[in-house]
Amino acid sequence: MPGLKDVKTKIEGVSKTSQITQAMNMVASAKLRGAQEKMEAFRPYTEKFTAAMGNLSGGTEGGNLPLMEIRDVSTVEIVVVTSDRGLCGSFNTNIITAAEKLMRKYEAEGKKVSFVCVGKKCNQIFRKTGKVRAAYIDIMGTFQMFNAREISHNVSANFTAGESDQVDLVYGKFHSVAVQKPAIEELLPIKPIESDGSDASSSDEITGAYIYEPEPGEIMEVLLPLYLNVQVYHAMLEVGASEHAARMTAMDNATNACKDMISELTLLYNKARQAAITGDLMDIVGGAEALKG
Amino acid sequence: MAQIHLEVVTPTGPVISDEVDIVTAPGHGGEFGVLANHAPFLSTIKTGTLSFKKDKQTKYLMISGGFSEVSNNKITFLVESAEYGHDIDVDRAMQAKERAEKRLAQAMQKAEKMNLTRAEAALQRALARLQAAERSRS
Numbered sequence: 001m002p003g004l005k006d007v008k009t010k011i012e013g014v015s016k017t018s019q020i021t022q023a024m025n026m027v028a029s030a031k032l033r034g035a036q037e038k039m040e041a042f043r044p045y046t047e048k049f050t051a052a053m054g055n056l057s058g059g060t061e062g063g064n065l066p067l068m069e070i071r072d073v074s075t076v077e078i079v080v081v082t083s084d085r086g087l088c089g090s091f092n093t094n095i096i097t098a099a100e101k102l103m104r105k106y107e108a109e110g111k112k113v114s115f116v117c118v119g120k121k122c123n124q125i126f127r128k129t130g131k132v133r134a135a136y137i138d139i140m141g142t143f144q145m146f147n148a149r150e151i152s153h154n155v156s157a158n159f160t161a162g163e164s165d166q167v168d169l170v171y172g173k174f175h176s177v178a179v180q181k182p183a184i185e186e187l188l189p190i191k192p193i194e195s196d197g198s199d200a201s202s203s204d205e206i207t208g209a210y211i212y213e214p215e216p217g218e219i220m221e222v223l224l225p226l227y228l229n230v231q232v233y234h235a236m237l238e239v240g241a242s243e244h245a246a247r248m249t250a251m252d253n254a255t256n257a258c259k260d261m262i263s264e265l266t267l268l269y270n271k272a273r274q275a276a277i278t279g280d281l282m283d284i285v286g287g288a289e290a291l292k293g
Numbered sequence: 294m295a296q297i298h299l300e301v302v303t304p305t306g307p308v309i310s311d312e313v314d315i316v317t318a319p320g321h322g323g324e325f326g327v328l329a330n331h332a333p334f335l336s337t338i339k340t341g342t343l344s345f346k347k348d349k350q351t352k353y354l355m356i357s358g359g360f361s362e363v364s365n366n367k368i369t370f371l372v373e374s375a376e377y378g379h380d381i382d383v384d385r386a387m388q389a390k391e392r393a394e395k396r397l398a399q400a401m402q403k404a405e406k407m408n409l410t411r412a413e414a415a416l417q418r419a420l421a422r423l424q425a426a427e428r429s430r431s
Contacts, residue, residue: 041306048302048371052362056335145304145373210364213336214321222337223360226373233304 004276007269011262018258024087025251032177032244039174039237049230053223056216065217066160067224068189075112077133077164078102079155079187080126081171081235082119083243084140089253091172091180091246092121095239098182099126099170114164116155118236133158140240148233156228159188171235172242178249180242187231190224295329298367299345301354301375308354308375313345316368318361327368334363338372340417342425353378355425357418374418378429381422390419 080099082092099122103113117123117135126132134154139147158164167188172180212219296312317326319341327334340357359372393416400408 038305042304044307045302045304045371048362048369052335052360052369052371055362210333210335213325213334218321219335219337219360222358226359230304 004269004272007265007272011265011269014258014261014265018255018262021251021254021258025248025255028088028244028247028251032241032248035237035241035244039241042234042237046230046234049227053227055210056212056219056223065220065224067156067228068192070189071162071165073111073165075114075164075166076106077114077116077155077158077167079116079118079151079167079169079232079235080122081169081239082117082121083239084120084138085243086121087250088243088247089250091242092119095170095172095182096122096125098184102168102170102184103129103131116151118151119239140236140243143236143240145229145233148236149229152225152228152232155232156188156225164188169231169235172239172246174238174241174245177245180246183238185231185235187228190227297327297329297331299370300367301343301356301370301372303372303375305374308377311347313347316343316345318343318356318370320361327363330366331363331368334361336361338370340414340421342378342421342428343370343375344428353425353429355381355418355422357421376422376425378425378427381426383423383426386419386422386426390416390423393419 078099080095082095086092099115103115106113113131114133115122115126115129115131117126117132117137119140120137123132123135123137127135136147136151155164155167159167166186169185169187171183171185173183174180294314296314297316298311299313299316300310301308315326315328317324319339320336321339322336325336337360338356338358341355343354343356344351345354346352354375354377356370356372356375359370361368361370363369393412396408397412397416400412
């Protein structure tokens with residue numbers, strides 16, 4: 001049976017840990033709200049953007065635009081987006097595993113793979129493979145549109161230079177506060193976007209075709225890089241929200257585990273205390289009996 | 294007077310959604326104006342000043358790159374950023390302009406293409422900000 005003092009120190013230690021995890025849980029939930037708001041604010045932009053792209057690709061044969069060029073694939077670039085910080089359960093590990101699986105798949109097909117890492121966590125892992133072409137770290141906390149722009153410029157320049165023939169994006173998708181799953185999307189070459197038909201194309205029939213300024217092809221040339229931005233930014237937003245949600249759950253679990261442990265230790269402490277008291281009493285009684293004798 | 298619905302949407306959220314009389318914007322081929330019941334139209338937008346008139350009042354916004362779409366008596370701007378002229382901090386914009394000019398000169402000297410385009414874009418944004426701020430004051 002461990003000593004009284006040992007148990008007491010341990011209880012204090014665990015309860016301090018639980019204070020920290022509880023605080024982290026609350027910080028994460030506050031940050032999650034912010035991240036979700038950021039996501040909500042971005043939604044109208046993406047929706048309108050995709051609708052307009054759909055409209056536009058109805059009027060053009062995208063064909064020879066550099067970002068839509070389909071080539072025989074010999075090099076695949078994988079853009080991995082994770083968080084900068086850990087302590088969020090298996091969230092980052094899941095993304096990294098998904099990216100690794102993708103890498104192995106491509107390499108089995110005899111393709112070369114390079115990585116662009118966004119977020120410290122994936123960089124830490126993939127740095128060891130020596131395949132990281134670019135890394136963007138310490139931006140996940142405060143990123144803005146221009147961070148996404150920098151990344152997508154880099155990726156698309158590499159693509160148009162022929163250094164990569166396909167670009168995939170792996171990130172953590174935010175399904176709900178409880179569920180975040182890794183998601184894989186193809187970034188480049190950009191596939192023609194189907195018009196979703198609803199409000200835009202039906203109005204076309206009434207009001208006639210669009211006037212384009214400049215030519216649809218030229219507009220596409222401006223819009224495609226923007227579209228890439230939108231996708232990268234979107235992925236970063238998803239990861240931002242997922243990270244905080246995952247941390248909330250992880251810290252909640254940790255706090256619960258601490259509570260369980262404290263109650264177990266308290267039991268142990270009380271038992272030890274009881275045993276000590278019983279022992280003392282026995283001594284006293286024994287002593288008294290001896291004196292009577 | 295017939296009105297047209299104006300919407301300006303940026304990645305950080307919608308900036309304006311209102312019925313207005315006329316919209317003027319810096320399009321690919323120069324400034325263009327849009328009145329109610331305009332034919333469907335799609336144009337890329339350069340960094341510059343967007344203005345619209347409502348109740349005889351003209352308001353100015355600084356917008357940076359994107360595109361606009363007109364359909365169904367509605368004009369939508371999808372731009373990377375938008376700021377009301379009267380919200381712009383002139384001193385800060387001035388500083389940004391000077392910074393951009395310095396960077397531009399540096400990039401020119403070293404002939405760095407990447408930095409050159411970036412500095413140019415920054416300068417354009419700063420100038421557009423100043424212009425929008427100035428116009429909404431006068």
